[in-house]
Amino acid sequence: MDIYLILLIVVIAIASLFVIVYNGLISLKNQAKNAWAQIDVQLKRRNDLIPNLVEAVKGYMKYEKDVFTEITKARASIMSARSVEGKAKASGELSNALKSFFAVAENYPKLKASENFLQLQEEISSTENKIAYSRQYYNDVVMVYNTRIEVFPQSLVASIFKFTKMDSFIADESERKNVEIKL
Amino acid sequence: MTRLMFEEIEKNKRNSWILISLFIIVISLIGLLFSYFYDSYTILLVVIFFSIFYSVIAYNSGDSMILSMLGAKEADKIKYASFVNSVEGLSIAAGIPSPKAYVIEDSALNAFATGKEPSKASITVTTGLLNALNREELEGVIAHEMSHIKNYDIRLMMLAVVLAGLVTLLSDFFLRSFLYRKKSSSSKSKGGGIEVIFILAGLVLAILSPLIGKLIQLAVSRQREYLADANSVVLTRNPTGIINALKKISMDPDPLVDSANKATAHLFISSPFRKNTNAINNLFSTHPPIEDRIKRLQEM
Numbered sequence: 001m002d003i004y005l006i007l008l009i010v011v012i013a014i015a016s017l018f019v020i021v022y023n024g025l026i027s028l029k030n031q032a033k034n035a036w037a038q039i040d041v042q043l044k045r046r047n048d049l050i051p052n053l054v055e056a057v058k059g060y061m062k063y064e065k066d067v068f069t070e071i072t073k074a075r076a077s078i079m080s081a082r083s084v085e086g087k088a089k090a091s092g093e094l095s096n097a098l099k100s101f102f103a104v105a106e107n108y109p110k111l112k113a114s115e116n117f118l119q120l121q122e123e124i125s126s127t128e129n130k131i132a133y134s135r136q137y138y139n140d141v142v143m144v145y146n147t148r149i150e151v152f153p154q155s156l157v158a159s160i161f162k163f164t165k166m167d168s169f170i171a172d173e174s175e176r177k178n179v180e181i182k183l
Numbered sequence: 184m185t186r187l188m189f190e191e192i193e194k195n196k197r198n199s200w201i202l203i204s205l206f207i208i209v210i211s212l213i214g215l216l217f218s219y220f221y222d223s224y225t226i227l228l229v230v231i232f233f234s235i236f237y238s239v240i241a242y243n244s245g246d247s248m249i250l251s252m253l254g255a256k257e258a259d260k261i262k263y264a265s266f267v268n269s270v271e272g273l274s275i276a277a278g279i280p281s282p283k284a285y286v287i288e289d290s291a292l293n294a295f296a297t298g299k300e301p302s303k304a305s306i307t308v309t310t311g312l313l314n315a316l317n318r319e320e321l322e323g324v325i326a327h328e329m330s331h332i333k334n335y336d337i338r339l340m341m342l343a344v345v346l347a348g349l350v351t352l353l354s355d356f357f358l359r360s361f362l363y364r365k366k367s368s369s370s371k372s373k374g375g376g377i378e379v380i381f382i383l384a385g386l387v388l389a390i391l392s393p394l395i396g397k398l399i400q401l402a403v404s405r406q407r408e409y410l411a412d413a414n415s416v417v418l419t420r421n422p423t424g425i426i427n428a429l430k431k432i433s434m435d436p437d438p439l440v441d442s443a444n445k446a447t448a449h450l451f452i453s454s455p456f457r458k459n460t461n462a463i464n465n466l467f468s469t470h471p472p473i474e475d476r477i478k479r480l481q482e483m
Contacts, residue, residue, distance in 0.1 A: 031278070038275055119264070126268030133276035136420065141278070 021157045028145045032166055035138035036084075039169065042134050043091055046127045047075050053120050060111040067104055070097040084167040088135075095128060139168045188334060191410070195335035199342050203238045206346040209391055210234035213353070213384050220380045237349065245345040246297040246305060246337075249450070250285060255307045258284040266313055269322050270306055276418050277329045282306050286313070292435040295450040296328035297341045304332045311435075316428055323415050323424030327452060330414035336407055340450055350388055357385030412476055416483060426480050429453075433473035 050071060061067075074094035081087045102121065111117050146165050149158035157163075214230025241248075260267050267284045274281040282296065285307035292312045298304030306328045308321075316324065331337050360381055415425045432453050453473055 035278065042275075119261070122264045122268070126265065126272060129268070130272045130275055133272045137276050137278050 017153070018157060021154050022161065025145075025148065025154065025158060025161075025163055028141065028148065029163070029166075032138065032141045032145055035134065035141050038134040039087075039131065039138055042127055042131045043078055043087065046094070046124065046131065047078060049120065049124050049127065050075050053124065056114070056116050056120055057105065057108075057111060060108050060114075061105070064104055067097070067101045071101060073097075084169055088169045091131065095131075098124060098128070135169045142166045142168045191334045191336075191407075195339045199335075199339050202339065202342050202346060203242070206238060206350070207231070207234045209350060209388075210237075213387065216384055216387070217380060238346070241342060241345040242299060245341040246299065246303070249297050249341060249344055250305065250307065253287055253307070255285040255287045255305075258286045263313065265318055266308065266321065266325075269318070269325050273322060273325050273329050273418060276326075277333050279329070279333055282329075282332060286310055292316075292432045292453075294324050294328055294452045296331045296337050297344075297450060298332065298337045299341065300335065300338060301332050304337055306332075312432075315431055315435075319421065319424040320428035320431065321424075322419050323421070323426075323428045324452060326415035326418040327411045327425060329418060330411040331407070333414075334407070334410070336411070344450060350391065354385055354388030354391075357381050358389060409476065409479055412480055413483065416480065422480050422483055426477055429473050429477050429480075433477075 054068060054071075071094065074090060074097045078087065078090040078094060081090045102125075105111055105117075105121075146168075148154050149163045149165065211227070211231050211234060214227045214234075217230070218224055218227035258267050263284070263286060266286070270284045271281045279301040282298065282301075282304040283306075285305050287307060287309045289309040290311040291309050292315055294306070294308040294312055296304060296306045306325060308324070312324065313321070331340075358381075412425060412429075416422045419425070
């Protein structure tokens with residue numbers, strides 16, 4: 001009788017441990033999904049701002065066709081990209097294109113005096129920041145998730161329920177802010 | 184979420200409850216004093232009901248009380264675009280809902296966050312701060328406040344301001360009305376007993392309010408300012424911003440936010456009162472010296 005009781009307790013303990021670990025992994029996975037959705041929101045926001053930007057500067061910068069085509073091309077490839085890696089690459093390209101665009105815009109004093117242009121510039125650069133921050137948060141969550149499904153005992157649950165590793169959103173090197181932290 | 188942060192959150196939630204209970208007990212004790220004097224239990228019941236009622240209000244809308252007390256106004260999305268956008272950006276980095284952005288028209292350089300939980304929080308900065316800091320530094324300050332929000336520091340600090348504020352106010356009221364009655368009582372010499380009760384209540388509160396203040400300071404430990412500074416670096420991945428911001432803030436000749444008082448002091452990123460080099464003052468101050476915070480950040 002006693003041995004059955006002990007066995008029962010052990011089984012219940014293991015089962016509840018399983019449930020806790022499983023729920024923990026699920027909530028982490030959902031967190032990563034939400035973080036990914038946040039990146040998507042910001043990428044879309046930036047894409048939506050670009051036609052406005054083109055419209056605002058068309059009159060001023062007639063002879064800068066190259067910059068425009070580069071921006072439009074990168075914008076289209078973000079929309080068509082499906083994988084994390086593809087999106088990350090396209091996003092980096094667009095960031096670079098925008099950066100060179102704003103560098104060129106420096107040569108147009110009239111443009112820099114335009115209230116509308118300055119507002120758009122603020123909108124776009126803060127959206128760029130939001131993309132960087134959402135990417136950072138996503139990567140933080142994915143790193144925790146990826147570590148957790150590799151360590152015991154979570155790895156056991158992860159392999160039974162087929163939790164797979166998630167890709168982190170790796171930015172183009174040139175796009176990264178030039179920051180060094182010693183931690 | 185790291186384990187350390189989880190512990191911080193639990194501690195803040197627990198301390199918030201302790202603070203509320205303490206408040207209800209202190210106010211009820213005063214009620215007991217009056218009900219004993221007037222030999223009426225109704226007074227005690229009314230006072231207990233009032234203290235619970237006030238606690239519920241303090242918990243749910245203490246932040247709006249603080250914001251209006253300090254004259255903070257919701258930041259205009261176009262006029263303060265970079266501030267509003269930075270708040271949104273850093274809330275994404277912290278993985279919390281975006282807090283509301285508020286501005287105080289004041290030349291002092293200061294900032295604070297308040298609210299009962301991350302989904303109902305706000306970040307306030309002075310216009311002086313917006314003028315003095317560049318974007319990198321501003322983001323450092325906002326990230327510091329974001330850490331207070333994520334840790335639930337804001338809940339404890341909000342309750343401390345609103346509850347301890349009322350205790351101080353009541354103690355002032357009792358002591359002053361005692362003095363007033365003393366002056367006018369020369370014409371009418373009856374009602375000597377009520378004077379005793381007023382001064383007694385006033386004294387009890389006057390003794391208790393700094394004591395409560397001390398307790399709050401122990402709870403709202405200076406450690407959390409260091410923690411928020413460190414978390415600011417984690418969020419922005421950039422120690423330069425917060426370091427330079429703190430340097431500018433420490434050089435501010437007049438850090439006094441006009442509408443701030445002793446009760447609201449510990450809300451701010453740097454003490455809103457004039458610097459005091461007095462060692463004892465330093466020991467009891469709500470904030471660690473900025474030089475020390477900068478040093479710790481540089482060592483990271």
